[in-house]
Structure formats: structure tokens, C-alpha cells
Amino acid sequence: MFTIKMYLHGLLCSAILAAAVILVAAHSSSFAQGIAISGVGPVNRSMAGAATACPIDSAGALYWNPATIGALPSSEVSIGFELALPTSDVASQVQAGAFGGLPVVDMAGSDQSESGVAPIPTVAFVHNPQDSPWSYGFGLFGIGGFVANYAASTTNPIFTPQPPNGVGLGRVSAQLDLLQIAPTLCWRYSERLSFGFSPTVTLARLCAHPAFFAAPDDANGDGFATYPDATGTRMHWGGGFQAGIYYIANPDWHFGASVKSPQWFESFRFKSEDELGFPRLLKFNFDYPMIVSAGFAYEGFKDFKFACDLRYFDYQNTSGFGSSGFDTSGASAGLGWDSVFAISTGMERRLTERLFVRLGYAFNQNPISDAQTAANVASALTIQHWLSCGISRQMAEHWMLNLTYVHGFENRISGPINTPAGPVAGTSVTSTGSFDSVSAGVTVRF
Numbered sequence: 001m002f003t004i005k006m007y008l009h010g011l012l013c014s015a016i017l018a019a020a021v022i023l024v025a026a027h028s029s030s031f032a033q034g035i036a037i038s039g040v041g042p043v044n045r046s047m048a049g050a051a052t053a054c055p056i057d058s059a060g061a062l063y064w065n066p067a068t069i070g071a072l073p074s075s076e077v078s079i080g081f082e083l084a085l086p087t088s089d090v091a092s093q094v095q096a097g098a099f100g101g102l103p104v105v106d107m108a109g110s111d112q113s114e115s116g117v118a119p120i121p122t123v124a125f126v127h128n129p130q131d132s133p134w135s136y137g138f139g140l141f142g143i144g145g146f147v148a149n150y151a152a153s154t155t156n157p158i159f160t161p162q163p164p165n166g167v168g169l170g171r172v173s174a175q176l177d178l179l180q181i182a183p184t185l186c187w188r189y190s191e192r193l194s195f196g197f198s199p200t201v202t203l204a205r206l207c208a209h210p211a212f213f214a215a216p217d218d219a220n221g222d223g224f225a226t227y228p229d230a231t232g233t234r235m236h237w238g239g240g241f242q243a244g245i246y247y248i249a250n251p252d253w254h255f256g257a258s259v260k261s262p263q264w265f266e267s268f269r270f271k272s273e274d275e276l277g278f279p280r281l282l283k284f285n286f287d288y289p290m291i292v293s294a295g296f297a298y299e300g301f302k303d304f305k306f307a308c309d310l311r312y313f314d315y316q317n318t319s320g321f322g323s324s325g326f327d328t329s330g331a332s333a334g335l336g337w338d339s340v341f342a343i344s345t346g347m348e349r350r351l352t353e354r355l356f357v358r359l360g361y362a363f364n365q366n367p368i369s370d371a372q373t374a375a376n377v378a379s380a381l382t383i384q385h386w387l388s389c390g391i392s393r394q395m396a397e398h399w400m401l402n403l404t405y406v407h408g409f410e411n412r413i414s415g416p417i418n419t420p421a422g423p424v425a426g427t428s429v430t431s432t433g434s435f436d437s438v439s440a441g442v443t444v445r446f
Contacts (some may be wrong), residue, residue: 051295259291338367
């Protein structure tokens with residue numbers, strides 16, 4: 001006999017399959033806490049990512065602390081889709097004679113990146129069997145990235161052609177997409193204490209033009225070496241794990257902590273060419289940073305929850321990020337990012353039996369110093385202040401509609417143009433960025 005339970009099970013399977021297809025097809029480029037997104041799904045995003053000790057939905061619980069999935073009120077599936085609009089521009093100027101032997105005149109200009117709208121998908125499933133200390137989960141997330149798309153310029157020095165026809169990088173475009181799969185297991189040791197673990201598999205696609213992480217070549221023999229292109233590539237695979245602990249001190253106070261290991265990737269490979277068009281294979285080592293989170297939640301007021309998370313992002317010790325400058329071949333040694341702390345706070349208020357509202361605020365230190373502005377014209381992820389708000393409406397007994405808006409406030413950095421010979425006096429580069437997104441999704445409980 002066809003029952004409501006069978007109907008929900010069929011709906012759940014169909015939803016997971018459809019969302020998984022969307023996830024594989026979609027990009028996940030966005031401005032975030034560095035390259036790491038501050039939350040997943042509309043519910044967790046509306047709380048500014050605060051979830052380490054406050055399991056409100058399956059997506060936030062799976063992503064930030066696997067030990068919390070057993071504290072969800074029931075089994076559930078959550079599907080979300082975010083449309084993110086990063087806005088960035090780069091301005092630069094050069095004084096006459098700044099580059100010595102090159103005939104340089106006073107020049108200044110500004111250009112905006114045509115980044116477009118980036119989709120960020122989320123799929124989360126948690127099963128909490130009755131009368132069992134074990135809970136099971138599965139998540140597929142867009143976990144971060146960046147995108148930049150600047151045209152070549154005749155007036156903005158940093159985007160003028162590479163020497164000898166200019167003093168810049170020419171057309172600059174870059175994109176990093178990060179997708180993560182997280183099967184999860186949670187063990188409730190007691191009514192108050194839980195442990196969770198999740199092996200993680202991450203897919204990444206990185207494209208860059210020009211590839212200043214590679215050595216420039218002078219195959220045409222004109223005395224000026226230029227950087228190659230790094231867009232001929234594929235998805236690359238990486239892996240790691242996440243572990244967490246969750247403790248309910250009393251009905252009002254909850255505490256949690258988790259560690260996301262680095263995502264260790266295979267070497268990124270690019271099929272490129274030299275100045276004469278002959279084949280050239282480029283390689284680049286890049287990983288996703290370790291993230292450590294600790295948080296608390298307070299639920300002492302009726303129909304009210306408050307959550308606060310403190311996080312540490314270890315960029316400085318992550319391949320591709322911590323090193324800076326150029327090696328002896330003229331290739332960039334890395335982006336020169338610092339490790340940073342971030343704080344996320346969120347509150348939820350239940351207004352009626354079916355209506356919930358949320359407000360969140362997050363702050364993170366800027367991982368990119370002014371001195372590294374030029375090295376990060378394609379990855380200027382400098383936003384520090386984030387504000388989010390969301391609403392959830394229970395549409396029927398078993399499912400809920402979620403809507404969220406996120407704004408990242410404008411921030412900028414400024415520094416000199418850097419070359420393998422060092423910073424160039426009489427030059428400056430300024431990167432400015434902001435962010436807006438809207439997301440929607442459904443939560444089905446069973």
C-alpha cells in the first residue's frame with residue numbers, strides 16, 4: 001500500500017539524485033573566508049555559518065561538526081542552491097621611468113572583473129535511527145573558490161601586455177571551483193556527549209591566465225620571457241577528513257569543536273605551450289587549508305537560539321598559499337597568504353508555529369597583506385565583514401522552505417607591482433571587492 005512514508009522516501013531519493021546532478025554540473029566560485037566558504041545551504045548561511053555547537057539543519061551540522069548530526073530532531077534531507085555575485089575591480093598606476101629600460105610613461109587606470117553569477121549547490125542527508133546510538137550522514141557541498149575575469153588594457157598598467165609591449169600581465173582570468181563529498185558517522189556516547197567522523201573527498205578545477213606560478217619562457221628569443229597559459233586542465237582529486245565532538249552541558253548551554261584536515265590534492269597539471277606554440281606541461285602544487293572550529297550555543301530563552309563559532313584557517317602552512325615572492329626561474333612561489341582567525345555569530349527566533357527568522361554576522365581577518373596585492377589580482381579574497389539574514393516557513397508537516405540573503409562588505413588592499421627583481425618603485429595596485437548572494441532551499445524531515 002502506498003503510504004506517506006513511502007512517498008517521502010521516494011521524494012528524498014529523487015531530490016538527492018537531482019541535486020547531485022546539479023552539483024556536478026555547477027561551479028562554486030565565490031568570495032568567502034579566504035577561499036573557504038563561510039557556510040553551506042540557506043539555513044547555515046543565514047546563521048553566518050555558526051553551527052559547531054548548534055545543529056539547526058543537516059547541511060550545517062555535516063559541514064561544520066559531524067558530531068552534531070545525532071542531535072537533529074529527526075532524519076532529514078536538505079537541498080539548497082545559492083546564486084553568488086562577487087564584485088571586484090583592480091586599479092593600478094605607474095610613474096614614468098619606473099621600469100628602467102622599458103619606455104614607460106605616466107599611466108593609471110581601473111577595470112572591473114566580469115565575474116558573473118556563480119551557482120553554489122548544497123545537498124545534505126542525515127539518518128537518525130530510533131533506539132540506536134549511531135547516526136549516518138552524507139553531504140555534497142560547494143565549499144569555496146574564486147573567479148576573476150579582467151580584459152587586457154591600454155590604460156591600466158597591470159593589465160597592459162607582458163613586456164616588451166607593456167609592463168603588466170595582459171588579460172587576467174582565473175577560476176577555482178571546489179566540490180566536496182562527505183560521508184559521515186556519529187556516535188552518541190551518552191545523552192550529552194557525541195563524537196563524529198567524516199572522510200572527505202574533494203574535487204577541484206583551477207584555471208589561470210597567465211600562469212605566473214610557472215616559469216616564463218623566451219622561446220622566440222626576443223630577450224623578454226612571458227608567462228604561459230594554464231587553462232587546459234581537468235578536475236583534480238584530493239582527500240582528507242573531519243572529526244568533531246559535541247557536548248550538551250545542560251538544556252541551555254551546548255559546546256562543540258571540530259577539525260577539518262587539509263585537503264591534500266594530487267599535483268595540478270596543465271597542457272600549455274611556449275611562445276612559439278610548442279607543447280609545454282605545467283605543474284602546480286595546491287592544497288585546501290586545515291580549519292579548526294570551536295563554538296557554543298545558548299537556548300535558554302523560549303523559541304530562541306544563539307550560536308557563536310571561532311575558527312582558524314591555516315593558510316600560511318598550506319601548499320600554494322604560504323610562500324611568496326619568486327624563485328630563480330621567475331615563477332611565483334605562492335600567494336603569500338597569512339593564517340587567519342574568524343568569528344561567526346547567528347541567532348534564530350521562532351515567531352510562530354511555522355515561521356522562523358535568522359540573523360548572522362561574521363568577521364574574519366584578511367589573509368592578504370598590502371605587499372601581496374599584485375600577486376593576488378586574480379584572487380583578491382579580502383572581504384572581512386559579512387551580514388546575513390534568512391527566513392524559513394514550514395509549508396507542510398514534513399517540509400520547510402528556506403530563503404537567505406548574504407552581503408560581504410567592500411574591502412580593499414593596495415601595494416606595489418612586484419617582479420622577480422622585487423617591488424617596483426613608483427607603481428601601485430589596488431584591489432577592491434564586495435559580495436552579494438541569495439539562496440533558496442527545502443528541508444524534508446521524516
